Amino acid sequence: MLEIKQLTAEAPDFWSQLESLLAWEGGANEAVEATVREILAAVRARGDAALVEYSNRFDRLQASAMAELEIPLARLQQALQRIPAEQREALEGAAARIRAYAERQKLESWSYTEPDGTLLGQQVTPLDRVGLYVPGGKAAYPSSVLMNAVPAKVAGVGELIMVVPTPDGELNELVLAAAAIAGVDRVFAIGGAQAVAALAYGTETVPAVDKIVGPGNIYVATAKGMVFGSVGIDMIAGPSEILVICDGDTDPDWIAMDLFSQAEHDEDAQAILVSPDEGFLERVAASIDRLLPTMERQGIIRTSLGGRGALIRVGDLEQAVEVANFIAPEHLELSVARPEALLPQIRHAGAIFMGRYTAEALGDYCAGPNHVLPTSRTARFSSPLGVYDFQKRTSLINCSPQGAAELGRTASVLARGEGLTAHARSAEYRIRKS
Incomplete structure (x- = not known):
């Protein structure tokens, strides 16, 4: 019982x-942190050479160059053709539902014009390049590929780079098929903290990304935490x-x-x-x-x-x-x-x-809704992964002469109150010229 x-x-x-x-209490211990820090520094300093070395050591591979660790897009399509029809239909059906839901989340640019002609607004743009970490080996989740990649593509991300460890050189056909359906642009057979480092800093072969998403073990989670700032991350789950x-x-x-x-x-x-x-x-x-x-x-x-x-x-x-x-x-x-x-x-x-x-x-x-969700009580202040996580919002301000004069007076008073006279004079110049 x-x-x-x-x-x-x-x-x-x-x-x-x-x-x-x-x-x-699931945080990394000092030994894990020290190992991850060493791997991050090595990849940052030695690039592809360090990636190949760590992949051979941790995933029991025999690669001599990074070219051997990039999985061609044709191999993804091959996997899509190889898997049973029932699995392909399930993946395609799930992807379609995830895409339909994601389309409704997409943020659009907006603006409005005030009576004096001043325009204010927000410009929404997709991230240029995103890295997707996918667990490999026993923990192979094609559903995670769809949940992370499809919203990124709906957002308009320019390039989606997937990394997936292949212990003993074994490729998971369902994961590759899901990547093909989701429209992943490049795939590398690398994993662990070294893959996170490659995505964050870039190497001769792996391009640096703007944000890293996707689940992983304690080494991956620790690495994501350490590179945050150099790149964005989804969350530490x-x-x-x-x-x-x-x-x-x-x-x-x-x-x-x-x-x-x-x-x-x-x-x-x-x-x-x-x-x-x-x-x-x-x-x-x-x-x-x-x-x-x-x-x-x-x-x-x-x-x-x-x-x-x-x-x-x-x-x-x-x-x-x-x-x-x-x-x-x-x-x-x-x-x-x-x-x-x-x-x-x-x-x-x-x-x-x-x-x-x-x-x-x-x-x-x-x-349809995303399965990447806040854990450990963080739902008090966090939200599910969505299209908005792959979009940036930029404020727009276009002052008319009348608006510059009106706003300039307010800005001048506040700036001088803070002792920032350059701010004040910058605003005041426009008052005189308007």
Whole structure:
């Protein structure tokens, strides 16, 4: 029987217990940081030579030059033709839905003209070049390729560079096929901190990018944190999370499997169920015990649920929402009769899955909204990855002579109040000439 934490919101120390449950210390230790720092410096100093050296060492390759580590676009198309028709159709269908959703996110330039003729506005432009990190080996996720690459292409990014490690030289056909469907421009068989360094600083072969997106292990995450500033990054993601609010009327097997769907990611993943129905919590616990032995990744699920999972009893759905807003989960399922009634009260969540039939797994692959979401309570201030992450906004100001005079007087007063006389005189010159 799985020992999963059971909390009740009536307990006097409930909120402190919940805070302890949510705490996650996943930062890199000093050894990881030192290794990453060394790799970043080596790639920055020696370029391709360092990339080849690290790729041979860490991925057990035998490359002699970077030319051997670039995967031709023709190979991507070949993968698209090789995979089973069912997989190709699924990838293409998912990509189409992701693209349709992303098209609605696209920001457009705008401006307005004031009565005196002054124009103010905002110009929206795509990033020139973006780097996409895709995990390789056992952790091969074609869905991540689509979720990162399709919005970038919808935004109008000029060039999309994908890096993917190929341990022992093994290429994942689904990942390559997804890259072909998404329109990736160049692909390199490199990974780890060395790939992040190459994207951030550029080498003789790998062009430097403006932003790096995509998931990776602790070395990749640490490297992304260290190069931030030289380039933009999407986020430093923590373990996957799901919070399910259920009124007690959903099939308990469905809810148990929804919890499993995130717990199977890794041992640090967090799956929590909140319900006002104590009997339902017991039925879900029974479903967990019955279904767990049937799962291929039962060891990971068991560790995840036993270490960071919880079944939480609350007084009512209103209190369940209060708990949800405190947790600010990556994924929130509202498995209740009227999810739309709870929606206005939800302030913090990466993605909300409404109703009994909306499994979180649909969002991971093909519903349309992005599956790159804020974790570790960062949904309090962060948003899902989207087209807007691949666009820049530039302010536009075009003063008429009358506008320059009016604004110049205001600017002069404020600038002199701050002691910045050059600012003031710069504005004042336009007053005299207008």
